[in-house]
Amino acid sequence: MAVEIRDRQRRVKADLRRLHKDTEQLLKELSLSDVEVSVLLTNDSRIRLLNRSYRGKDKSTDVLSFPMDDEPHVPGHGPEVLLGDIVINLHMASRIASDNKEKLHDVIRQLLVHGLLHLTGLDHEKGPEQEKVMNARERKLINALKKMDK
Numbered sequence: 413m414a415v416e417i418r419d420r421q422r423r424v425k426a427d428l429r430r431l432h433k434d435t436e437q438l439l440k441e442l443s444l445s446d447v448e449v450s451v452l453l454t455n456d457s458r459i460r461l462l463n464r465s466y467r468g469k470d471k472s473t474d475v476l477s478f479p480m481d482d483e484p485h486v487p488g489h490g491p492e493v494l495l496g497d498i499v500i501n502l503h504m505a506s507r508i509a510s511d512n513k514e515k516l517h518d519v520i521r522q523l524l525v526h527g528l529l530h531l532t533g534l535d536h537e538k539g540p541e542q543e544k545v546m547n548a549r550e551r552k553l554i555n556a557l558k559k560m561d562k
Contacts, residue, residue: 413445413447415432415439416448416451417435417451417453418450418451419453421453421503423455423506424502426502426516427517430517434557435449435524437556438553439528441552441553442528444532446492447493447495448495449496449528449531450497451500451524451527453500454500454501454502456501456503457472459476459499460472463476472504473501473504474500474501475498475500475501475526475527477498479533480493480494480496480497495531498527500520500523500527502520506519521554522550522554525557526546526550529549529550
């Protein structure tokens, strides 16, 4: 398993070691030990450009996912593969944390989990059933990370 994290913004300080550890733990929880994931931490303007270029939506967003394959990865079938890229907007994460009186890292975790589930093929925008499945998996993964904190 390989995790690459790059911080391409300057305003919001994130704990990159903890984020790396969280990402590795999430991949284990999902039985994805044979994948590579890239996480880019960015700002409002850069994620807006990505959102416009790849989704046709000219607005900032909290997280984007870019799977490398149209088919969901089947664990244990072949060499390590690039699962995809997750882009997290730390500026928006900071605002969400402040507005909801949450810890910044908890919001970043939620966005990481959401983005990672998109890389595994889940998409809440495909209908209520997928949204229900995705929400349940998000809760399960967040709980697993919270247990790791203890």
